[in-house]
Amino acid sequence: MPGDGQTLTYPVYYAGSYKTLYKTFMQAVMNRYAANSNVGYIRFGLARGVPPQMMAYSGVTAIADFNTVWENYIMEMTSMQKSLQQATVNASGRAVHLMAAINQYGSPIQLAAIAFEAQNAMSLGFGFGSLGLQGAT
Numbered sequence: 001m002p003g004d005g006q007t008l009t010y011p012v013y014y015a016g017s018y019k020t021l022y023k024t025f026m027q028a029v030m031n032r033y034a035a036n037s038n039v040g041y042i043r044f045g046l047a048r049g050v051p052p053q054m055m056a057y058s059g060v061t062a063i064a065d066f067n068t069v070w071e072n073y074i075m076e077m078t079s080m081q082k083s084l085q086q087a088t089v090n091a092s093g094r095a096v097h098l099m100a101a102i103n104q105y106g107s108p109i110q111l112a113a114i115a116f117e118a119q120n121a122m123s124l125g126f127g128f129g130s131l132g133l134q135g136a137t
Helices: 016-033 052-058 063-092 111-123
Strands: 041-044 097-101 127-129
Touching (some): 016 041, 016 063, 052 063, 063 097, 063 111, 111 127
16 A cells, blocks of 8 residues: 555554554543543544455455455444443443544445444444545546
């Protein structure tokens, strides 16, 4: 994936130690800031796009098959965030608003995966947004 003339490498967000460490980070952020009345919302980014090498890592060749891998990751991470939010409510009586960062990937862009992420966020009571979400015209 090109970026300013460089090849960018990304972690495999949904696997191994990255996911475990990111969950620990989210827990620490929620412990520190979720009960703070100066914090209006928290939005954890779960990825920065999904480069083709992640499909290869997952052992899938069809983007539709990768969508299932991706959706499972999104559900796991957002469910975990929801449980952290609920724990904060139980401990402090205050619910910080959580938002989901919607990601785009694929060529063509996987609009069904984007819709899944938005629907998942709504079902959990999260807001959602995206920086740079775009579609072909």
